[in-house]
Amino acid sequence: MVSVATPSSYGSPPVDPRVLYPRLDWSRELYVLGIESTAHTFGVGVASTRPPYILSSARSVYRPEKGGIHPREAAAHHARVAPEVLRAALDAAGLRIGDIDAVAVALGPGLGPALRVGATVARGLAAYFRKPLVPVNHALAHVEIGRLYTGLVDPLVLYVSGGNTMVTAFAKGRYRVFGETLDVALGNLLDTFAREAGLAPPYVVEGLHVVDRCALEADEPADLPYTVKGMDVSYSGLLTAALRLWRRLGPRERPRVCLGLREVAYSEAVEVAERGAAHTGKPGVLLTGGVAASPVLRERVAAMAEARGLPWGVPPLHLCGDNGAMIAWVGLLNYMAGITVEPGEAVVKQRWRLDSVDVPWR
Amino acid sequence: MEARLCGRALEIGGLLYRGAEAEVYEARWFCMPAVVKVRPPKPYRHPRIDELLRTRRTVAEARAMYAALRAGVSVPAVYLVDPLEKIIVMERLEGISLAHLVEADSGRALEAARRLGSMAARLHAAGVAHGDLTTSNVVVVGDEVFLVDFGLASLDADEDDYAVDVHLFMRSLESTHPDHVEDMLKSFLEGYRQVAGGDAVENLMRRVEEIRLMGRYREERRRSVWGQVEQP
Ligand SMILES: Nc1ncnc2c1ncn2[C@@H]1O[C@H](COP(=O)(O)OP(=O)(O)O)[C@@H](O)[C@H]1O
Ligand SMILES: [Mg+2]
Numbered sequence: 001m002v003s004v005a006t007p008s009s010y011g012s013p014p015v016d017p018r019v020l021y022p023r024l025d026w027s028r029e030l031y032v033l034g035i036e037s038t039a040h041t042f043g044v045g046v047a048s049t050r051p052p053y054i055l056s057s058a059r060s061v062y063r064p065e066k067g068g069i070h071p072r073e074a075a076a077h078h079a080r081v082a083p084e085v086l087r088a089a090l091d092a093a094g095l096r097i098g099d100i101d102a103v104a105v106a107l108g109p110g111l112g113p114a115l116r117v118g119a120t121v122a123r124g125l126a127a128y129f130r131k132p133l134v135p136v137n138h139a140l141a142h143v144e145i146g147r148l149y150t151g152l153v154d155p156l157v158l159y160v161s162g163g164n165t166m167v168t169a170f171a172k173g174r175y176r177v178f179g180e181t182l183d184v185a186l187g188n189l190l191d192t193f194a195r196e197a198g199l200a201p202p203y204v205v206e207g208l209h210v211v212d213r214c215a216l217e218a219d220e221p222a223d224l225p226y227t228v229k230g231m232d233v234s235y236s237g238l239l240t241a242a243l244r245l246w247r248r249l250g251p252r253e254r255p256r257v258c259l260g261l262r263e264v265a266y267s268e269a270v271e272v273a274e275r276g277a278a279h280t281g282k283p284g285v286l287l288t289g290g291v292a293a294s295p296v297l298r299e300r301v302a303a304m305a306e307a308r309g310l311p312w313g314v315p316p317l318h319l320c321g322d323n324g325a326m327i328a329w330v331g332l333l334n335y336m337a338g339i340t341v342e343p344g345e346a347v348v349k350q351r352w353r354l355d356s357v358d359v360p361w362r
Numbered sequence: 363m364e365a366r367l368c369g370r371a372l373e374i375g376g377l378l379y380r381g382a383e384a385e386v387y388e389a390r391w392f393c394m395p396a397v398v399k400v401r402p403p404k405p406y407r408h409p410r411i412d413e414l415l416r417t418r419r420t421v422a423e424a425r426a427m428y429a430a431l432r433a434g435v436s437v438p439a440v441y442l443v444d445p446l447e448k449i450i451v452m453e454r455l456e457g458i459s460l461a462h463l464v465e466a467d468s469g470r471a472l473e474a475a476r477r478l479g480s481m482a483a484r485l486h487a488a489g490v491a492h493g494d495l496t497t498s499n500v501v502v503v504g505d506e507v508f509l510v511d512f513g514l515a516s517l518d519a520d521e522d523d524y525a526v527d528v529h530l531f532m533r534s535l536e537s538t539h540p541d542h543v544e545d546m547l548k549s550f551l552e553g554y555r556q557v558a559g560g561d562a563v564e565n566l567m568r569r570v571e572e573i574r575l576m577g578r579y580r581e582e583r584r585r586s587v588w589g590q591v592e593q594p
Contacts, residue, residue, distance in 0.1 A: 176537040182526070183576060221408050226415060228514060230494045230530035263408040270406045275382035279498060279538070300406040307405050355536070 002060045002081065004088045005325075007052040010316040015151035017053060024336045024361050030101045031055075032335055033089070033125070034328025037118030038110025038138045039163060040069050042078040044089035045325025046100075047332045053148070056092035057318060057325035058085045066201065068191065075113035082121050089324060097129055102340070104134040104331020106141065108352030110163075115348035123343040132340045134331040138322075139164065139354040143175060144333065145326035146288035150313025156282040158273040158301065161289035161322075162187035165269060167231050167276040168354060170362055177355045178276045179231025186269055187291045189235040193261060197246050197254075212296050214258035222260035226268060231275045233268040262296065270300045277308060285312040292320040337361045368393035372442070372451060383419070383513065388454070391441045395454040399423075401513075402448075416448045419513040424450055426490055426515035433488035435481045436508045455510075457503030464497060464539045464546065471542070472549045474500065477507040479553025482527060485509075487558065491519035495527040496534035525569035532570070 018026050026049050036043040036059070043059035062077035064070060090097065105122035108115060126133035143157050157175075159166045165181040184192070190211045194200035199210040224241050227234040242261045246254055277285060285305040291297060292314050305312035319326060334340075337360050375388035378397060383404075389396040401416040403409075424443040431437055442451035460478070464471040478500055485492060492499075493514030501508045516523055531550060535543045555563045 171537075172540055174540075176540065178533070178537045182573065221411060223414075226411070229526050230496060230514070230533065232526075232530070232533075259408075263411055267404075267407045267411060271383070271404070274404075274406075278380065278382035279496075303406040304404070 002058055002084050002088050004056065004058045004092050005318045006056050006092050007054065010054070010057070010318045011149075012052040013054070013148045013151070015148070017049075017148060019151075020147055020153060021333060021361050024333065030332060030335065031093075031095060031099055032102045032104050032134065032328050032332040033097075033100045034104040034106075034136065034141075034324045034326070034331045035086075035118045035122050036106050036138070036141075036322055036324045036327045037078050037114050037121075038106050038108065039114055039322060040074055041322035042081050042085055042117070043322060043324030043327070044085050045323060045328040046089055046093040046095060047325065047328035049332065049336075054145075054319075054325045054329060055095070056089050057323050058088035058092060059323055060085050063201075067195070068188075069111065071111040071113040074111065075117050078114055078117035082117065085324075086121070097125070100129075100131060102132040102134050102331065102335045103129075104136050104327050104334065105346070106138040106327045107135045107346060108349035109138060110348075110350060112348060112350050115350065119346055119348050123346055127343045132335065133343050133346055134334045134339060135341045135346060136327045136330045136334060137352055137354060137357045138327070139166070139168075140175065140357055140359070141326035141330045142288045143168065143286070143354075144330050145319050145323075146286045146313070146315045148329060149315040149319060150284075150286055152284040152286050152311065152313050154282055155284040155286035155313075156273065156277045156280055157286045157288060158269060158276075159289045160186045160269055160287070160291035160297070162191065162291075164289060165233060165235075166354070167272050169276065169280045169282050170359070171280070173362075174357065174359055175354050177353070178279060179233070179272045182229065182232050182234040183236040184239065186235065186265060187289075189239055189265055190262075190291075193239060193242055193246075196243055197257075199258075207293070207295070209294060211258050211262055212294065214255050215262045216255075218255035218259035220256060220259070221263045222256040224257075224260045224264050226264050228268055228271055231272045231279070233272055235265065235268070238264055266294075266297050266300050269297070270304050273301065274304050274308070277305075277310065283310065285310055287312065287314040288320060290321045293317055333361045372396075372398070374398055381511075384511075389451065391451055394441075395456070396441060396451055397438075397454045399450045399452065400448060417445045420445050420448045420450060422515055422517075423512040425517060426492075426512035427452075429488060429490050429517055430485055430509060430512070433484045433490065435485050436506060437512070438508060438510065455501045455503050455508055457501045457506075457508070459498055460500035460502055460507075461497040461534075461538060463502050464542050468542060468545075470502070472545060473505075474502045474507050475546045475549035476553035476556075478509070478531075479550040479555075480557045481507065481509055481553075482531075482550075483554045483557035483562075486519070486524040486527070489517065489519055491516050491523035492527050493523075493530075495531045497531075497538060498534070521566075521569055522573065525566060525573050528566060528570045529573055
């Protein structure tokens with residue numbers, strides 16, 4: 001199923017991007033198509049140098065019937081839906097491929113087979129229609145779409161998704177990683193627990209993760225291991241302990257495990273974000289990535305930021321999860337800064353680290 | 363004993379530093395220059411977990427400071443620990459953090475890094491891992507180097523915890539002092555080697571590499587369904 005979003009659903013940026021990117025030349029009217037396929041989502045979006053900047057975002061999400069993502073099945077899904085998602089994004093933007101100035105693609109980090117579908121589609125479009133091809137780092141796109149939609153000029157960033165748990169901020173030409181998970185990511189922790197405990201699939205019911213849902217029935221949290229090391233978190237011990245306890249307890253007591261798990265997991269993430277904020281002295285906090293959709297986590301980040309007297313923000317729900325629009329947006333910035341790649345050299349990078357990417361337009 | 367006759371036990375002055383988890387106040391302890399480290403409640407945590415954590419960390423910090431002292435590692439003298447109030451009163455260091463020194467005087471910073479390496483080795487040999495070994499938690503006073511902020515320390519640490527210490531130090535260089543990563547790390551490891559020996563450093567660094575690869579690159583980490591959340 002392809003879902004299509006436009007500014008009527010996710011709104012317009014609250015700031016003029018010229019404020020965020022004063023080094024770039026905004027005089028030309030440009031349109032960039034962005035393709036996302038790093039994990040479970042195949043997404044295509046269109047971005048422009050002219051309001052409303054993010055013109056459209058279409059996507060189709062691969063949903064495994066059971067278990068986690070199978071990379072090859074995800075790739076097969078992406079290849080199947082690509083034409084339809086591409087058409088939907090262009091139609092919603094009111095553009096034809098001829099109107100596009102450049103094609104951007106997320107080349108990593110992510111799952112190899114899934115990444116290669118996006119790269120193949122992008123290379124094909126760029127070569128056939130003679131468009132410049134623009135490489136985009138997926139993590140950078142989550143951060144920049146967050147800045148655009150919150151207006152936070154120089155925030156400390158907590159990026160949390162199925163595959164990433166990261167505290168990052170900009171310094172000396174790059175996003176520096178101040179902390180991250182030492183083992184599993186926050187989204188993966190909650191999903192794995194839910195699956196192993198028999199609470200999922202589906203993982204999300206009416207906008208709330210099933211672990212958050214199960215936690216509603218508990219009065220007190222179970223006592224579970226809380227592991228923060230510097231600005232890094234570790235979740236694997238928490239996962240093991242929570243599952244062990246879950247199996248030992250009866251149905252009436254089990255919600256305490258959900259509450260304990262949820263509280264410890266979110267608290268660790270918010271704590272390392274707070275450590276990052278204190279360490280860097282950045283004047284704001286940005287929450288982004290798929291898990292930023294959690295209303296409970298948002299509340300916690302808000303409480304932390306407010307206690308420190310910092311503004312905070314989170315992008316609109318549609319733009320928290322993986323999407324093509326954020327790839328189009330960073331593609332646009334990269335294109336304006338002259339960052340392109342020859343189609344023959346556009347290879348995927350499964351382990352492309354955020355802190356290895358030069359960011360000349362900031 | 364003379365000191366005990368001077369002034370009140372504790373006089374608290376202004377806020378010196380607002381850290382991530384603690385607030386550090388200027389203070390006098392029987393007229394001696396001191397600081398009070400307080401762990402205030404966090405509004406983003408479940409109250410029960412918060413209370414437990416703040417108590418645990420206050421106690422862990424004091425214990426680890428004693429253990430460090432026994433291991434021959436310079437730390438501020440501890441004057442008072444109150445787990446109920448979550449405070450530690452300790453000797454005030456009149457110095458500069460290594461984080462500042464790296465940017466201000468890289469020559470002195472390299473020497474401090476070497477000393478820090480030796481201190482880390484001694485700490486590890488005593489079974490203690492610091493848990494937050496960053497340049498912000500090292501205070502340089504003249505040519506003496508002190509280690510602070512032991513709240514995340516563990517006293518029954520293992521090889522992995524020692525490797526995490528080194529990883530955290532490297533991380534703080536990469537993120538905060540990207541122009542000084544190689545030379546600072548080299549000095550740190552030199553200091554470590556002087557105490558622990560070359561083989562120990564080699565084993566340690568092998569473990570550090572493993573740890574760094576594990577969190578960063580494990581593919582399974584992306585095998586998750588987040589991002590599927592749609593507007594209800
Ligand atoms: N005994 C001390 N004397 C002087 N300054 C100190 C002392 N202890 C800590 N500090 C300063 O206060 C800062 C915060 O203290 P720290 O124990 O690291 O708390 P946090 O956990 O909040 O980082 C340190 O980085 C250091 O600059
Ligand atoms: Mg500190």
